[in-house]
Amino acid sequence: MKIYGGPGTAVMAPAAILEEIGVAYDWVDMDMDAGAARDPQFLKLNPKGRVPVLIDGDFVLTESAAICLHLAERFPQAALLPAPGTHERARAYEWMLFLSNTLQPALMDWFHPDWLIADEARHGAIKENAAARIGRHLAHVDATLAARGKPYCLGAGVSTADFFVHMLARWTRHLAAPAYAYPAIKRLTDAMKTRPSVIRMMARQGIAEAAMA
Ligand SMILES: N[C@@H](CCC(=O)N[C@@H](CS)C(=O)NCC(=O)O)C(=O)O
Known part of the structure; x- marks a missing residue:
């Protein structure tokens, strides 16, 4: 797993959830003030030019809330969501x-x-x-x-x-x-x-x- 973000940005919740789950991940520390989210290489990952971005194998996921929900569902042992359908x-x-x-x-x-x-x-x-x-x-x-x-x-x-x-x-x-x-x-x-x-x-x-x- 790899997660892109700048310190204190919308990456906080997904990154804390990665820590809570206990899964190893690389943290890509982006300099937001220097415009790292508009870097052409980064825009290939997320054309919206926003952080966070999660790389889960060959799967790329954006949107902080979606990443939180995806991680909670992918690692149900962390019990971060109640049972589906309830x-x-x-x-x-x-x-x-x-x-x-x-x-x-x-x-x-x-x-x-x-x-x-x-x-x-x-x-x-x-x-x-x-x-x-x-x-x-x-x-x-x-x-x-x-x-x-x-x-x-x-x-x-x-x-x-x-x-x-x-x-x-x-x-x-x-x-x-x-x-x-x-x-x-x-x-x-x-x-x-x-x-x-x-x-x-x-x-x-x-x-x-x-x-x-
Ligand atoms: N809807 C997106 C919004 C994310 C967002 O606005 N991220 C800000 C940082 S908190 C960002 O990437 N800003 C780009 C910039 O400042 O250039 C999400 O929740 O992931």
Whole structure:
């Protein structure tokens, strides 16, 4: 297995899941600021010009959430997803889809208003709008976790969704109201930060503990 990403990017969750499973993998550390995702060689792997990319033998897979789900299904012994066809499995999909198609894009709008509109004078308004959406989505995550009364998205056991929440929560650390301000999200991310897999992923990507907030 090989995974391409830049430290702290959307590779965090899949890489932590590789660590959790205990499978050996090569980490391809890309310099995102230098435009490594737009390098012609990399674009042959992922024409979308985004990380992460997983190489599983001769199989190439993109999209962070898809990689997490693929790894959980390929290595069922790690028990990162409930049994197929169950309501709990559907709940896992519900979490993964909400996180990746609602919260994650709002975060990308906050980080990259320039991807939406060139006029810098309007970037402040875009960020403000994105921050408001992020706040609503975090409040929803927090309320859902609190209502369940258990630390993880699906209850007592860790799943792919918890690795995703841990990753996206870190991305909010520079917002006025970061994810860690929400008690149930903080409980989840505190639990994730003590997992050896997450600690190994952070170390391998060179992400300092202090920067985790
Ligand atoms: N939908 C994709 C989005 C991934 C994405 O946006 N990755 C960012 C880093 S977090 C990226 O590759 N950006 C390219 C760049 O900054 O040039 C996924 O979830 O894998």
